[in-house]
Amino acid sequence: MLATLARVAALRRTGLLSGLGGRRELWTVRPQSGAGDDTRTWGPPFVGTESTYFLSVNRNKKSIAVNIKDPKGVKIIKELAAVCDVFVENYVPGKLSALGLGYTDIDRIAPHVVYCSITGYGQTGPLSQRAGYDAVASAVSGLMHITGPEDGDPVRPGVAMTDLATGLYAYGAIMAGLIQRYKTGKGLFIDCNLLSSQVACLTQVAANYLIAQKEAERWGTAHGSIVPYQAFKTKDGYLVVGAGNNQQFATVCKILNLPELIDDSKYKTNHLRVQNRKELIKILSARFEVAMTREWLHHFEGSGVPYGPINNMKNVFAEPQHPAGTSQTCYLKLTVQRVSVCEQTREIISFRRHSPRDRRRENAPCSRLAARSCFHVRFIMPKHTVVTRCCTMASLWK
Structure with missing residues (x-):
């Protein structure tokens, strides 16, 4: 059983766990309003009085409203925690402890519980008392700095990537905690935060700076270290094509009917293609624009080169490969x-x-x-x- 004490930040984190069988969720509301978590109002679109945003992040969950500032409400939460396997909260560090719902309080009555605290910036440090939202953490962590068009302004990713990444880290840590509890019979405390999770996702971008002191740049749809690997405009849309090695680059050239580029001294290796990026991309882009996206999809089929169209939502959910391609709506x-x-x-x-x-x-x-x-x-x-x-x-x- 899974209990969640959260309004916004932890909602995405618990959907995976509840989908695996966490059959009960606990949410709290701000006592002065009684309006529920903030995502209810994050629209349009709405279904009745509920935003579709609210429905998406609160799937698989049951709920009760509890006044955590009332001792009776605190008692209810403790009673639920005592029969839970996992307890997740996303309050500013110290706030729940002041109410008698911190890790030590729950551990005292339920030492078997895996207690996961999800915050913006961690339990300690100069930023620990700040509230954490996805876009803010994306900015502070550097994700927004590397996202956007080349020579353009920083851009927020289209979905809450920092929230989602933190959710996956929390999910993995909780599963590991449950394995440890299975072996030892004891629960544990997990500290997961937006900033650390997103910095961990910087991977080679962070390594480039830490090892070679190379500052990160924005590349739009392109890749800083692989050419070609980006979106190309077609006659009616966009197609993403990637050539991670010389063989794939040669195949791309043959499909585009540009065989002369294969042995060109400026493009024979990826290192050379990166150095001569602008000239090469200009040549490839001009060729992609002469045909429709569906035509290029046909030409690249079976080539061994990674490729795919940039789909809108209609095409995403009409894609035969997607498990939701034949989705339907049912009612409970x-x-x-x-x-x-x-x-x-x-x-x-x-x-x-x-x-x-x-x-x-x-x-x-x-x-x-x-x-x-x-x-x-x-x-x-x-x-x-x-x-x-x-x-x-x-x-x-x-």
Whole structure:
């Protein structure tokens, strides 16, 4: 069982764990508003009163609203933590300890729990008390500095890459912690933060600076050390092509009907191609622009050269290779019963699955549903109407 004490930053981190069978989630709200986590308002688009952003990061989760500033609320959280395997929180260091919900407090009542604290900048240091958001951490960590067009302004990545990377690091650390607990019977404390996670993802960019003192640059869609490896404009779109070795470069030249480039002394090795990047890319770009994307896809098929179109969302989810290519929407029929627990509101939810295509499987095991689907249950606040959706992949019905 997994419990989460979070509003925004840890939401992406726990979706993977809950998808593997973490069947209960705990979220808190700011007592003064009772509005739930901030992602509810991050739209448009909205489904009813909920943002699709909220639905995406809160999949696979059940929820209760708890006032953590009330001793009765703290008691509820401790009771839940005592029967959990994993406890995840994303508060500024020290805040939960002041409320009696820090690692030492939980360890005292549940020494088996793997306690994961996800912060912006870690437990100590001059930035530790700052709130952490993805874009800010992306800026401080250098990711934004290396993202964007050559000679252009820094650009925020299209999705929250720092949040997602931190989630994967936290996921791996938690799984390792559970293995250790299996061997020793004892839980542990995990410190995971946005800044350290993203700096770790700088890989060769960091090595270039630390070893050779080479400052990083922005390359747009291109690669700083491999040429050609970037997006090329076609007659109706864009195609990304990469040639990581001389053989692949020769194949690209043959497909583009530019065989004279293969033995050209300026392009015979990758090192030379990097040195003469601008001239070579100008030649290749002119050739790519004469045909449609689908034509180039046909020409590159079976060539052994890495290639692919730049897809919009419509094409992404229409891609036959993608497991969501035949996705559908189903609905969960919810029965909600409210019971008073220490003046808090708790929801007991039972559900059945309904597929417009296969009614015979509507009573499938709950464990399979939790593990295979994107299970969205609205964070029900008192006096609110229940609104729920469940988006699932076609593989669920097989």
